[in-house]
Amino acid sequence: NAGVMQNPRHLVRRRGQEARLRCSPMKGHSHVYWYRQLPEEGLKFMVYLQKENIIDESGMPKERFSAEFPKEGPSILRIQQVVRGDSAAYFCASSPRTGGDHSLEQFFGPGTRLTVL
C-alpha cells in the first residue's frame, strides 16, 4: 500500500508566479489535510478536505491560497502570486476516517519544499 504521495518534492518560483502542489492520499483514504511548516517550526494546519468538499479552511490565508480535492485525481493546493513569505515546506496528510479512533490518525506525505525567489 503506497503511502501519501506529493509532487513536486521541490518547487522554485519567482515572486508573482503561481505554485501548484499535488497530493495523492493513501489508498482507501478520502480525507486530506494540508499543513505548512516554516523553518524550525512545527506544522500549522491550513485546510481539511473530503472528496469534492472543503470541510475546514480556517488555517488558510484568505487571499491567494485555494485548495481542492476533486472526485477524480489528487488534491491540489494552489498559491497565486507567490511572495517570499510563502517559502516553506507544505505537507499533506490523509486519514481513512472509517470509524473508530485509529481511523482518525493522519499519515503524512514527504512534503513539497517551496522556495520563492
Add this chain to the structure above:
Amino acid sequence: ELKVEQNPLFLSMQEGKNYTIYCNYSTTSDRLYWYRQDPGKSLESLFVLLSNGAVKQEGRLMASLDTKARLSTLHITAAVHDLSATYFCAVDIALEELVFGKGTKLTVNP
C-alpha cells in the same frame, strides 16, 4: 485556541543517558500523537495515545498521556545516536486538524 507547548525545545544528551520530553496542551483532548522528523524529511508516526493513562513503548522510547493534567511525556531510555531527530507532539481538535508543538530537537552525542 488550543496551544501545545513542548519542552525543552533543544536537547543535547550523551549516549546511554535517559531523558524526558514534555508536551502540555491547553484544552481538553483525548487524542495525542508523537511524530519524529529527520532533517528535510516527512513526519514519521511514533505513537498514538487515545485515552487517559495510555502508555506505549517502542524500543528506547516510551510515551504516556495524562488527559487530566493535559500532559504527555516522551521518555528516552539509554539514548543512542540514531535517535537524533526532531520530535513533535500533536493534539487533535474536534476530530479534524492537528495542532503541533514547536518540536524538540534532540541531539545524541557519542
